[in-house]
Amino acid sequence: MTIPGAWRRAADGAGLLGADGAVRPTIFAEMSALAVSTGAINLGQGFPDEDGPTEVLNAAVAAIRDGENQYPPGRGIPDLRLAVAEHQRRFYGLEVDPDTEVLITAGATEAIAATLLALLEPGDEVVTFEPYYDEYGAVIALAGGVHRTVPLDPPAFLPDLARLRETVSDRTRVILVNTPHNPTGTVLDRETLSTIVELAERHDAIIVTDSVYEHLTFGPEHIPIEMLPGARERTVAISSGGKTFNTTGWKVGWLTAPPELVTAVLAVKQYLTYVNGAPFQPAIAAGLRLPNTYFAAIGRALAHKRDVLSEGLRAAGFDVYPSAGTYFVVADAAPLGFADAADLCRRLPELAGVVAVPLGAFSRGEYAARTASLVRFAFCKRIEVLEEAAARLAALPH
Numbered sequence: 001m002t003i004p005g006a007w008r009r010a011a012d013g014a015g016l017l018g019a020d021g022a023v024r025p026t027i028f029a030e031m032s033a034l035a036v037s038t039g040a041i042n043l044g045q046g047f048p049d050e051d052g053p054t055e056v057l058n059a060a061v062a063a064i065r066d067g068e069n070q071y072p073p074g075r076g077i078p079d080l081r082l083a084v085a086e087h088q089r090r091f092y093g094l095e096v097d098p099d100t101e102v103l104i105t106a107g108a109t110e111a112i113a114a115t116l117l118a119l120l121e122p123g124d125e126v127v128t129f130e131p132y133y134d135e136y137g138a139v140i141a142l143a144g145g146v147h148r149t150v151p152l153d154p155p156a157f158l159p160d161l162a163r164l165r166e167t168v169s170d171r172t173r174v175i176l177v178n179t180p181h182n183p184t185g186t187v188l189d190r191e192t193l194s195t196i197v198e199l200a201e202r203h204d205a206i207i208v209t210d211s212v213y214e215h216l217t218f219g220p221e222h223i224p225i226e227m228l229p230g231a232r233e234r235t236v237a238i239s240s241g242g243k244t245f246n247t248t249g250w251k252v253g254w255l256t257a258p259p260e261l262v263t264a265v266l267a268v269k270q271y272l273t274y275v276n277g278a279p280f281q282p283a284i285a286a287g288l289r290l291p292n293t294y295f296a297a298i299g300r301a302l303a304h305k306r307d308v309l310s311e312g313l314r315a316a317g318f319d320v321y322p323s324a325g326t327y328f329v330v331a332d333a334a335p336l337g338f339a340d341a342a343d344l345c346r347r348l349p350e351l352a353g354v355v356a357v358p359l360g361a362f363s364r365g366e367y368a369a370r371t372a373s374l375v376r377f378a379f380c381k382r383i384e385v386l387e388e389a390a391a392r393l394a395a396l397p398h
Contacts (some may be wrong), residue, residue: 010138015364026134027361031345040349041381041389043309044357046182046327048380052246052287053294059286060250063279072278074270076104076254083285084254091295092224094232100259103266106276107251108212108240113139114269115208115236115255116174120145124173129159131362131371133182133210145173151367154330154374155321157184161195168199174206175199177225180213180325183362183376187220187324190228197231206261207235212253215244215295217325218303226256236261241284243327244298250280302327302379305386309379312390316352318375327380330359334373336396341375352392 028045035042051057075081081098088094096102105111112135120126122144128136130149140147150159150167168175175196179188200207207225214222226235240253255265310320310329318331338344341358348354359374379386 006142009141009144012141015134015137027342027345027357031355031357034346034349035355038349038353040353040355041385041392042355043377043379043381043389044345044355046378046380047248048246048327049382049385050246053290055290056245056247056283056287060279060283063282068279068282070278072104072275072281074275075266076102076275077278077281077285080104080252080254080281080285080288083288084256087288088256090292092227094224094227094256096256097259101256101262103255103257103262103269104281105238105240105253105255105269106273107242108210108238108253109135109251110269110272110276111238111240111253111255111265112136112176112208112210113142114265114272115238116140116145116176117143118264118268119206119208119236119261120173123171125169125171126174126176127164127168127172127205128176129178129181130367131183131359132176133178134362136176137364146171148172149363149367152181152184152186154184154332154371157181157186157321157330158189159192161192164192164195165199168203168205170203172199172203172205174208176208176210178210180211180217180222182213182326183328183357183359184321184330185323185326185328187217187222189220190223193223193225194228196225197228200234201230205234207231209235209237211237212240212243213326214239215298216302216327217299218306218323220324222325233258236265241287244295245284245287247280247284247287250277250284252277252280252284305379305381305383308383308386309377309390312386312393313377315390316393316396318393327378328376329379331375331377332373333375339373341373345375352396354389354392 031044081102085096085098088096116139120143125146126140127148226232236257238255242248313331317336321330323329356375356377360368
């Protein structure tokens, strides 16, 4: 039986539709299953193995006990919307109206999906950098959009601005910007962001930003693109509490945008999850109001974890690229004699008792071929886990 529909477009957009029409499992599902079946250390999926701050956890427990377990308002509870606005003012000097310019979502994933479904007409082009988070391709395809990419080449993983200018055109409806960038760990600089704004103004495109790792940087400053002249009125800025507060399973995200864009996204969002996470919303509000010392400390702690894993990878014989943010570091397996990272990742649990994912899971076509030996490792784990992983990797034959 042939079953047409949106699932096929989504699978094809995510690169999961085989030549025979069958849908393949994601590499993340495959690698996580390998981790479970082999007992390997899972450095593939980007989820922490430590709980978030006590203040945040206790706020969720208190909310459950206080009966905040029914549908919250469609835009999100007022206090969380206010906390998001306070956060934007405190860290970036941005004034956001919590009543008209903030929308709470089921994680950044829903925010991205609802935004693209709301803003795209069939045939509209969306420009992203490559490699890219797999949701982007799937949702662009669901919306009937056309996906254009600009490569981020190692070692710096910054775009060629001339190539960016060639790619954005009057057909471009959305420029989707992920910084700090998953999977490469790069943090886009002001020149790149200013060029994006210039191109969006010239071609009347909307900028959508995915900044879920905004507080997880190690040196370079995260610059919200909506701070730049000309950007605010055409930007949908997306983030979430999962990465900042080690609560990835709560799926509480948000977006800020001009009122007319928020209204457009809300019109779609209400038919996706409608609402979510009633007792978790006040908890994330409590997290957003933690002192500056908390936000500074999480970056320092992750930088140390990055260094522990990176040193282990170098000792194992990988070439390791710099990571300026996120949970991730990219390493080249070619010096170990592995030209195919996907093949290495399938063998790594047996060879070293560690799981990772190939960079090719985040790209297609020519870019995937050029970077076929690159592997993404997650370092958002306890130090002792990373030290054990490093020791296991050091035993790799090379």
